[in-house]
Amino acid sequence: MTAATDFIHRFVPGRDPDAPVLLLLHGTGGDENDLIELGRRLMPGSALISPRGKILENGMLRFFRRLAEGVFDLPDLKRRTDELAGFISASRSQYGWEKNKLIAVGYSNGANIAASLALSYPEVLSQAVLFRAMVPFRPDVPAKLDKLKLFLSAGRHDQIVPVENTLELKQIFETSGAQVFLHWHPGGHPLGPDDIEAASKWLHG
Numbered sequence: 001m002t003a004a005t006d007f008i009h010r011f012v013p014g015r016d017p018d019a020p021v022l023l024l025l026h027g028t029g030g031d032e033n034d035l036i037e038l039g040r041r042l043m044p045g046s047a048l049i050s051p052r053g054k055i056l057e058n059g060m061l062r063f064f065r066r067l068a069e070g071v072f073d074l075p076d077l078k079r080r081t082d083e084l085a086g087f088i089s090a091s092r093s094q095y096g097w098e099k100n101k102l103i104a105v106g107y108s109n110g111a112n113i114a115a116s117l118a119l120s121y122p123e124v125l126s127q128a129v130l131f132r133a134m135v136p137f138r139p140d141v142p143a144k145l146d147k148l149k150l151f152l153s154a155g156r157h158d159q160i161v162p163v164e165n166t167l168e169l170k171q172i173f174e175t176s177g178a179q180v181f182l183h184w185h186p187g188g189h190p191l192g193p194d195d196i197e198a199a200s201k202w203l204h205g
């Protein structure tokens with residue numbers, strides 16, 4: 001669906017009007033449908049808002065450009081993060097969830113733009129569930145994120161995200177005042193059942 005905002009997206013209304021809304025952000029090569037089932041599973045009563053990344057890289061959709069695997073085009077990342085923040089604020093009024101909290105749930109490239117959003121717009125997210133995220137950029141000055149609760153899930157044998165990068169990301173958020181929980185998945189970049197179970201436990205714990 002497209003409307004007041006210029007991202008193609010899906011909006012799935014929730015059963016509980018007071019529940020936090022989930023912002024679903026797919027990985028490279030995915031689209032706005034990918035994380036709907038995961039969102040329903042994680043927060044069954046919540047509305048879901050799921051934009052489609054606008055960048056096309058060799059036929060695969062993404063949220064921002066990269067120069068190589070794990071090497072990001074930082075001016076583009078900034079521009080796309082600003083656009084995503086604009087999309088969130090437009091969809092709040094379009095779908096009437098001005099008062100609800102927002103929880104980002106992102107995988108890989110989607111987790112990376114969610115991390116960038118959290119660092120650039122500290123007031124937008126109350127929580128974030130980031131699967132296989134990397135350091136999106138290194139802030140010059142720590143953001144003020146003392147209200148943010150963050151769940152990170154990283155693969156011990158991830159070919160794309162080195163362990164040190166995960167630890168640096170955790171450090172960046174902790175330095176900004178966020179409360180961070182880190183789950184280690186025993187495998188690589190793809191998600192396993194333990195990722196979902198740990199995220200669900202964290203969200204409802």
Ligand code: MLT
Pocket residue numbers: 027028066069070071108109110112134160
């Ligand atoms: C990125 O480009 O955001 C990361 O390398 C993860 C991915 O492959 O999408």
